[in-house]
Structure formats: structure tokens, C-alpha cells
Amino acid sequence: MNILRRTVLKGASASGVLAAALTAGLLKPTQVLAMEWNKAAFEAKDTPAAMKAVGAASTAESKDLKLNAPDIAENGAVVPVDVTSNIPNTISIAVFIDKNPYPLSAAFNFANGAMADVALRLKMGQTSIVRAVAKTSDGKYFTASKEVKVTAGGCGG
Amino acid sequence: MGSPMKVRAQMKGDFADIKILMSHPMETGQRKDPKTNQTIPAVFIQQFTVEVGGKVVVQSETGTSISTNPVFGFKVKGAKAGDKVVVKWQDNKGDSRTDEATVA
Amino acid sequence: MRQALVAAAAFALAISPAIAQDKPAAAAKPAASKKAAKPSAAPVEEKDAATLEFEKFRAKMIEEGNPAELFEAQGEEMWKTKRGPNNVSLAESCDLGLGVGVVKGAYVQMPRYFADAGKVMDAERRIVWCMVEKQGFKEADLHAKPFASGTYTPEQTSLVTYVAANSKDMKFAVPMKDPHVKDVYEVGKEVVKHRAGPYDFSCNTCHGADGKRIRMQQLPNISTQKGAAMAVLGWPGYRMTGNVMLTHQWRMGDCFRQQRFPEPKYASDTVTALLTYMTANANGVTYTGPGIKR
Amino acid sequence: MKTTARNSLVAMAMIAAAPAAFSDSDHRAKALVMMKQDFVTKGQATADRIFEDGLQAICNRTGNQPPADITKRLEADQMAGVKYPADGKLMGDWKEGEKIAQSGRGFTWTDEPGLPVGGNCYNCHQIAPKETSFGTVGPSLFHFGKLRGNTADMQKYVYSKIYNAKSYNVCSEMPRFGHVGALRPEQIRHLVALLLDPESPVNK
Numbered sequence: 001m002n003i004l005r006r007t008v009l010k011g012a013s014a015s016g017v018l019a020a021a022l023t024a025g026l027l028k029p030t031q032v033l034a035m036e037w038n039k040a041a042f043e044a045k046d047t048p049a050a051m052k053a054v055g056a057a058s059t060a061e062s063k064d065l066k067l068n069a070p071d072i073a074e075n076g077a078v079v080p081v082d083v084t085s086n087i088p089n090t091i092s093i094a095v096f097i098d099k100n101p102y103p104l105s106a107a108f109n110f111a112n113g114a115m116a117d118v119a120l121r122l123k124m125g126q127t128s129i130v131r132a133v134a135k136t137s138d139g140k141y142f143t144a145s146k147e148v149k150v151t152a153g154g155c156g157g
Numbered sequence: 158m159g160s161p162m163k164v165r166a167q168m169k170g171d172f173a174d175i176k177i178l179m180s181h182p183m184e185t186g187q188r189k190d191p192k193t194n195q196t197i198p199a200v201f202i203q204q205f206t207v208e209v210g211g212k213v214v215v216q217s218e219t220g221t222s223i224s225t226n227p228v229f230g231f232k233v234k235g236a237k238a239g240d241k242v243v244v245k246w247q248d249n250k251g252d253s254r255t256d257e258a259t260v261a
Numbered sequence: 262m263r264q265a266l267v268a269a270a271a272f273a274l275a276i277s278p279a280i281a282q283d284k285p286a287a288a289a290k291p292a293a294s295k296k297a298a299k300p301s302a303a304p305v306e307e308k309d310a311a312t313l314e315f316e317k318f319r320a321k322m323i324e325e326g327n328p329a330e331l332f333e334a335q336g337e338e339m340w341k342t343k344r345g346p347n348n349v350s351l352a353e354s355c356d357l358g359l360g361v362g363v364v365k366g367a368y369v370q371m372p373r374y375f376a377d378a379g380k381v382m383d384a385e386r387r388i389v390w391c392m393v394e395k396q397g398f399k400e401a402d403l404h405a406k407p408f409a410s411g412t413y414t415p416e417q418t419s420l421v422t423y424v425a426a427n428s429k430d431m432k433f434a435v436p437m438k439d440p441h442v443k444d445v446y447e448v449g450k451e452v453v454k455h456r457a458g459p460y461d462f463s464c465n466t467c468h469g470a471d472g473k474r475i476r477m478q479q480l481p482n483i484s485t486q487k488g489a490a491m492a493v494l495g496w497p498g499y500r501m502t503g504n505v506m507l508t509h510q511w512r513m514g515d516c517f518r519q520q521r522f523p524e525p526k527y528a529s530d531t532v533t534a535l536l537t538y539m540t541a542n543a544n545g546v547t548y549t550g551p552g553i554k555r
Numbered sequence: 556m557k558t559t560a561r562n563s564l565v566a567m568a569m570i571a572a573a574p575a576a577f578s579d580s581d582h583r584a585k586a587l588v589m590m591k592q593d594f595v596t597k598g599q600a601t602a603d604r605i606f607e608d609g610l611q612a613i614c615n616r617t618g619n620q621p622p623a624d625i626t627k628r629l630e631a632d633q634m635a636g637v638k639y640p641a642d643g644k645l646m647g648d649w650k651e652g653e654k655i656a657q658s659g660r661g662f663t664w665t666d667e668p669g670l671p672v673g674g675n676c677y678n679c680h681q682i683a684p685k686e687t688s689f690g691t692v693g694p695s696l697f698h699f700g701k702l703r704g705n706t707a708d709m710q711k712y713v714y715s716k717i718y719n720a721k722s723y724n725v726c727s728e729m730p731r732f733g734h735v736g737a738l739r740p741e742q743i744r745h746l747v748a749l750l751l752d753p754e755s756p757v758n759k
Contacts, residue, residue: 037203037249042220074315075501075555078224080322097222101187105222112235114207114214115172119230119325123185123222151311163330176326182412182504225504226328444582451586454618456611458604459662459737460730461721463615467692475678475690517594521662523604524597531593534586 041104047096047131050104054094055141056133062087062142067132069148073124076150081130082119083144089137090116099128124150159246159254166209166242166260173236173260175207177229177244185221202227205246209236209260236260309477319553329422329499329551332414332506336423339416340364345396355391357384357424368428369548372537374441381445383536385421385510386528392417407527408514409505421508422497422551429550433493435541442537445530449538452531453483458521464535466520468492489542495552502555509536565632566609569625570616583615598664610721619726626725634722637715637733640740645710645747649757652749655742656682662737672737674717674746675730682749683756693729700751701758713747 041053051057064086073079083093093116094107100123108118116134124130131145160180166173179202186199199221207215214233240260247253343350357367358375372383378390392398407415436442453464464483467473471488473480482488496509513532517525525531596602610629613621621629639645658673660666676682679692703709715722718733718740732738738746749755 037218042218070314070318072311072314074318077504078322078501078553080318080325082230100222102220102222104220106217106219109216110214111216112209112212112214113172113233115232115234117232118215119228121224121228121322123183123224160331161334163326163334165326178326178328178331180328180331226331226499228322228326228328230325447582448586448589451580451583452590454615455586455590455607456615457607458600459735461611461614461728462730466728473690473692475692476688478690480692518600518663518665521600521604523594523600523602524664526593526595529593530589534589 038104038107041107042102044104045102047098047103050096050102051133054104054107054133056094056135059133059141059143062134062144065132065134065142065144067130067144067146069130069146071147072149072151076124076126079122079124079130079148079150080119081122083117083132083134085116085134085142087116087134087136087142090134091137092135093118094133094135095120095122096131096133097122097124097128098131099126100124124148126150159248159252162244162246162254162256164242164244164256164258166236166240166258168236168238168260169232172232172234173209173240173242175209175231175233175242177207177227177231179205179227179229179246179254181225181227181246181248183221183223183225183227187221200248200250202246202248205229205244207231207233208241208243208245209233210240311477312479315555322553323549327499327551327553328504329497329506329553330426332419332422332499333426333551334423335414336419336421339420340423345392345398347395347397349396351388351391351395351420354395355388357387364424364427366428366431368425369431369433370436372442372445372533372540373436374439380530381441381533381537383510383533383540384424385417385508386533388417388420388424389528392420404527408511409507410503411505414506418497418506418508422506425497425548425551428548430547432545432547433490433540433543435537435544437541437544442541445534445537446541449534449536452534453538460521462520462522464516464520483539483542486542486544486546489539490546493540493543494546494549495554498552498554500554507554566613566629569628570609570612599662599666599668600664610725614726617726621725629725630722633719633725633731633734634715637718637722638740639714640744645707645714645744646705646752647741647744647746647748649745649748649752649755651742652745652747652755653683655738655745656749657686674732674738674742676746679729684759685756696750697757699757700753700755703751705751705753710747710751713750714743717743717746 038054041050044050044053051059066084066086067081068084069079069081081095083095085093090110092107092109095105096103097105105122106120110116122130127147127149129145130148131143134142136142162180163178165176181202182200183202184197184200186196188197189195190197201221201223202219205217205219206213215231219227238260242258242260243255244257245253245255340351352362354361356375356377357364358370358373359365359367368384371387372381374381375387375390382390389400389403392403393400403415403417406413407417409415409418437446453469456463456466467475467480468483468488471482471485479491481491483492493509496512498507499505500507510527510532513535514525517523590605594602594605607615610633613625613629655674656676658671659675659678660670661672677686677689679690681689681691681695681697684697717738719731720727720729721731721734730737733740733743750757752758
């Protein structure tokens with residue numbers, strides 16, 4: 001199952017989804033969440049492969065997709081990033097770090113009033129392009145990117 | 158069972174501002190123990206959901222490049238003060254955690 | 262290192278007059294060296310772009326959610342729970358200076374003098390004292406591994422974080438009118454000036470003047486209110502390097518490490534004296550709560 | 556570290572000769588007793604580092620401003636301890652000097668004893684223009700040789716200043732790198748080259 005293609009959340013209550021999944025025997029007993037982790041996308045070793053694995057094979061740059069990240073990170077272990085999509089009907093956002101061993105960092109589906117807006121913190125091994133991809137309900141993909149410099153740590157603080 | 162999260166939710170105009178702090182090592186599987194030189198196995202949150210007022214509003218999948226002790230922020234329209242916010246996560250080792258807050 | 266012992270021991274040394282009258286060696290400094298170097302290099306800005314960017318995003322992170330809050334929550338739980346061999350809570354037994362169980366505003370009014378202990382104590386030291394004296398924990402256990410590393414966080418660190426968070430937005434007000442506190446402050450001022458070790462460093466070597474840097478790291482002048490505030494604010498702090506919660510006690514030890522000094526004992530008079538000196542110099546400045554550190 | 560007995564004793568003699576001038580305040584006396592109790596050995600940072608040597612004791616007791624006559628004698632005493640390379644050559648390889656200047660390792664309780672000790676130079680000084688991450692505790696040394704030349708006297712000055720900064724300014728903030736055994740004579744002459752060699756980027 002592909003997270004960016006998924007629309008299971010639309011209009012369905014969580015308990016409903018869970019109940020349906022349980023009834024259908026889809027859940028292993030230990031699984032709390034009625035979801036599958038997109039192994040292929042998270043284990044892809046470069047951004048194009050990871051983007052393909054989430055279904056975003058072709059994307060268009062968009063100024064309505066805002067990626068806010070520092071020009072230079074104080075510490076690569078904790079890089080604060082937020083992504084806001086002003087593109088109408090955005091249903092999902094995914095974040096990639098080109099130079100990380102596994103570029104796909106996270107993917108979010110929004111439903112039931114959640115705005116296409118997420119703040120998160122990334123681990124970056126080195127200076128890299130950070131990339132956001134947004135998906136709209138009609139299946140289009142848009143991107144925005146920014147380079148974040150990561151410098152070697154020092155003493156202090 | 159995982160350590161408690163800290164969930165805060167506050168109305169800001171027409172949306173609820175939701176902040177989530179999770180307590181998790183988020184081991185990448187790329188680090189080596191400096192003493193034994195053995196690779197430390199990956200342990201990381203793979204999925205989490207956010208529910209407001211009984212409805213799932215955010216469903217997320219995460220990899221190893223999320224910072225240790227993850228912090229997430231979301232905005233949810235249509236929520237109101239008093240709504241219950243429930244956050245659930247599950248990691249690759251099957252550990253999980255559920256915590257709640259009320260929209261203020 | 263063959264160094265003479267200080268104070269009394271030094272004065273007692275019998276000195277031979279012959280050595281005392283050592284002839285001064287010729288030490289002519291070349292004339293040119295008197296000239297101050299006036300290089301045409303790029304000017305050194307007070308704060309470079311990177312520092313400003315770090316500060317901006319640190320503030321954003323604290324606003325959006327500081328992992329320190331996780332430790333604060335654990336500390337609150339510990340504070341309120343009956344624990345230890347005596348099965349009492351700190352909330353019902355520990356006086357941080359404002360009455361038993363009162364945490365609001367306690368952090369910004371420490372270090373302070375505690376008559377029951379007969380000592381001036383900083384917040385962390387007081388909490389450890391309460392854990393030992395009231396709850397019955399063993400002091401040696403609490404001193405064995407007093408600072409966080411990896412996934413381990415000492416209980417007192419979470420407790421300090423909880424107590425500190427309850428002084429957020431309040432002004433530092435170390436009670437300097439108390440002669441005990443004033444005395445420890447003055448002793449702390451002497452510690453700050455004490456030059457020793459292989460590099461002849463004192464705290465003041467780096468932290469005694471305005472506008473200095475080590476590499477790109479701004480060095481607060483802890484003798485001023487502004488500088489002391491820079492040094493005191495943000496502790497206890499969540500350190501991004503290593504993802505650990507660390508206290509001001511820890512920071513003092515790390516300063517001594519870089520000063521090439523030996524290690525100060527945990528919760529010792531020396532560390533309390535330093536914290537008294539710095540915090541009192543920051544009196545009047547508003548505490549911003551547990552911080553995020555590099 | 557090799558703070559020589561001689562260096563300490565000269566200073567101690569001065570303290571003994573004029574105890575009133577160097578007497579401790581009540582608070583300083585308390586601080587010394589307290590620190591003696593509170594510091595413990597960790598790694599190579601032994602507990603006795605908390606004790607002053609004679610020169611440190613005089614600087615500490617006079618607010619880093621000893622009387623002029625004492626200053627003069629102490630500086631001379633420090634200068635007398637400077638050791639020069641056996642072959643007398645004071646200019647080494649500036650490239651090696653740059654490496655030494657970059658490193659800030661050594662002497663802390665987390666440093667492995669026996670590993671090379673760095674010069675710590677960029678921690679406090681601007682030196683070569685390429686390194687933009689430099690400290691400002693000490694003066695800028697950019698264009699040092701260009702401004703002052705590299706005569707034999709100048710080489711000797713720079714060498715002895717790095718070997719023992721206290722031989723020119725008795726209570727200087729700068730460590731005594733040669734005196735305490737942090738840097739060997741051949742390393743110090745690489746630093747001399749970094750500052751004085753016309754080919755060094757410092758002088759371009």
C-alpha cells in the first residue's frame with residue numbers, strides 16, 4: 001500500500017477503520033495502527049527511487065508549497081523544518097533529504113480538517129538538499145526544495 | 158511500552174495547534190557503539206496517527222532520519238476546545254504508545 | 262607537574278636567598294613587537310550570520326516543542342510520587358526555600374542558604390539533599406552517575422528540569438542580602454579568578470571580558486549582568502549533541518574540563534559557589550525556562 | 556608538565572620576601588581550601604593541577620599586575636628557561652605549523668594521554684585568512700611577518716613568545732606551550748614559520 005496514494009482516511013473515523021481492518025483480519029495482533037509502513041520507499045537509497053516508490057514519479061515545482069528550514073543547521077542531528085502547502089486539496093506531504101543514506105524521511109496524510117501543514121525535525125548527516133513533495137486529491141505532485149548546510153560540531157553551548 | 162509523550166493542543170483562531178513530543182531513541186542503525194564497535198540496531202517509530210474528536214486527522218509514516226525524541230506540529234480546522242486529541246505511535250520493534258490531551 | 266602547594270604550604274617553604282637573587286636574564290623584545298598588529302583582514306562582527314540563524318531556529322524549536330518538556334513531565338511525576346526507602350514524596354517533604362513542596366519561583370531564587378543543611382545550595386544540590394535526607398536514597402548512588410548519557414537520565418536531572426520550568430518567565434533573584442549567600446558569592450568570585458593548571462587558565466581567561474570568542478563561540482563575560490544571563494539562561498538544557506538533558510552543574514564541570522582542570526566533585530561547594538556568583542550576577546534578568554543547547 | 560622547581564622557587568621566594576604584598580583575602584583563602592577539597596583526578600587531569608605554581612600564585616594574588624621590579628625578575632626567570640632547537644634553526648615548515656595551529660587537543664580529562672597536543676592557536680587568534688572560524692581572545696596575527704619582517708631577532712622573539720609567553724608579559728593570558736611541554740621545539744619552529752615565512756598564507 002502506498003501512503004501518498006492512500007485515501008482510506010477520508011471521511012472514515014479511526015475506530016471505523018480499525019474495526020473494519022480487524023473484521024477483515026488485516027491486523028496482526030501486535031499492531032496498534034491500521035497502517036502499513038512503505039518499506040520500499042523508506043529503504044530506497046536515492047531520492048528519485050524513493051519518490052517513485054511513493055508514487056511521485058513526475059513532479060512540478062510550486063511556489064505555493066513552502067519549505068521553511070535553516071540556511072545552516074546548528075546541529076545536523078536536529079534540523080527543524082516545516083512544510084506548508086497552499087495548493088488547494090493537498091492531501092499528503094512527504095519530506096526527503098537527498099544526501100541521507102535513506103532519503104525518505106517522513107510522509108503525512110491529512111484528513112478531517114487537518115491543514116496541509118507539518119513541523120518536524122530531521123537528522124542530516126551532511127549538507128544536503130531537503131525536498132518536500134505535496135500530493136493533491138486529483139493525483140498531482142508538487143515539490144519545493146532548499147539546501148541546508150550542516151557544519152561539524154564544536155564545543156560550547 | 159514506550160515512555161509517555163507530551164501532547165499539547167490549543168485553539169488559535171479557527172484551527173487547533175497540535176504539538177507532539179515523543180520520547181524515543183530513533184536509532185538509525187548506522188551508528189556503532191564506540192566501546193564494542195558493534196552496529197547499534199535500528200529502532201525507530203514507523204507510524205503514528207493523530208485523532209481529534211474521534212476522527213483520524215493525520216496518518217504518518219516515518220523513517221530513521223527523524224530526530225531522536227521526535228517533535229511534530231500540526232494544524233487542524235474544525236476542532237474545538239474540549240475535543241480529545243489522541244496520538245498513537247508504533248516502532249519497528251512492535252513497541253507502541255498512546256497518549257491523550259484535550260484541546261484548550 | 263612539580264607545582265608548589267598553595268596558601269599555607271607555599272609560605273612555609275624555606276627559600277634560599279641565593280635562588281631568590283637570581284640574576285635577570287637578558288630578555289630584549291624586538292622593537293617591532295611593540296607595534297600593535299593592525300591587519301587588513303575582514304572585520305570581526307559581533308554576531309555572524311550563522312549565529313543569528315542558530316538563535317532564530319533555536320527560539321522556534323523552544324516555541325514549538327522542546328524535548329526538555331519530556332523530562333519536565335517525568336520530573337513532575339517523580340516530585341509528586343511517594344518514593345524511596347522512606348516512601349515520601351518531595352512534594353510533601355522538600356523545601357526549596359519557599360516552603361515545603363513549593364516549586365513556583367524556587368529555581369530563580371537559588372542558590373540560597375538552607376538552615377537545615379547549614380549550607381548554601383543550588384537547585385540540583387538541594388534536590389539531591391532532599392532525596393537523601395527526606396526520601397532516604399543513598400547519596401553515593403545519586404553521586405555515582407550524576408549526568409545523562411545515551412538513553413540514561415539521572416532522576417535528579419528530570420527533577421531539576423521540572424523545578425526550573427516552574428520559574429519560567431520569572432526574574433532571577435538570588436537572595437544576596439543573606440550574608441551566607443553573599444559570602445559564598447565572594448568565594449565564587451575568587452574561584453573565577455583562580456589561574457592554575459598546565460595552561461594557566463582561570464574562568465576569567467575566557468569569561469572575564471566583553472566581546473571575545475573561542476573560534477566562533479561567543480564567550481559571555483560572566484562578571485556583567487548581560488554576560489551572566491547568557492551563561493545562566495537555557496540551563497538545564499536539552500543538548501542536541503547526544504540528545505540528552507543536562508544541568509548547569511554539568512556545564513560547570515565541562516568548563517573545568519576545557520580549562521584543563523581536574524574534575525569538580527558533584528554537588529560540591531565549588532560548583533555551588535560558581536553558580537551563586539553567576540546567577541546572582543544575572544539577578545533581575547527573566548529566566549526563559551529549560552533550553553535547547555547545541 | 557615540567558614547571559621547573561627553579562621557576563616556582565623564584566616566585567615563592569618573592570612571596571616569602573614580601574608576604575604582605577601577596578597576602579590572600581579572606582575569601583580567596585576560603586576558595587583555596589574549598590577547591591583543594593572539591594577537585595578529583597580524572598583521566599590525565601590530576602587533582603594537583605588545582606594548585607598554583609609560583610608564577611600563577613603571584614599573578615593570582617596581584618590581580619595579574621605584580622609590582623614592576625618583580626615583573627621584571629619573573630619575566631627574566633621565565634625567559635631563562637626557554638630551550639631552543641639543538642640545531643639553532645627557528646624557522647620550520649609553515650604547512651606543519653598550520654596543522655598544529657588548528658588542533659585544540661590535549662591536557663583535558665577526555666584527551667588520551669600521549670597523543671599529540673595541539674597549539675590551540677585558532678581558538679584565540681586570527682591567523683591565516685582561509686580559516687574564518689577563529690577566536691578573538693588574543694590579537695589577530697594576520698600579516699604578522701609582513702608587518703614585522705623575519706629577522707633573526709624577530710624569529711627569536713616569536714619562538715620564545717610561544718615557548719613561554721610569560722617571559723614577555725608575566726601574567727599573559729597565553730599558555731606557556733614549550734615550558735609545560737605541550738609543544739616541542741621542532742613544533743614551535745613550525746609555528747614561527749606560519750607567522751614569519753613570506754610564503755605562509757599569513758603573509759600573503
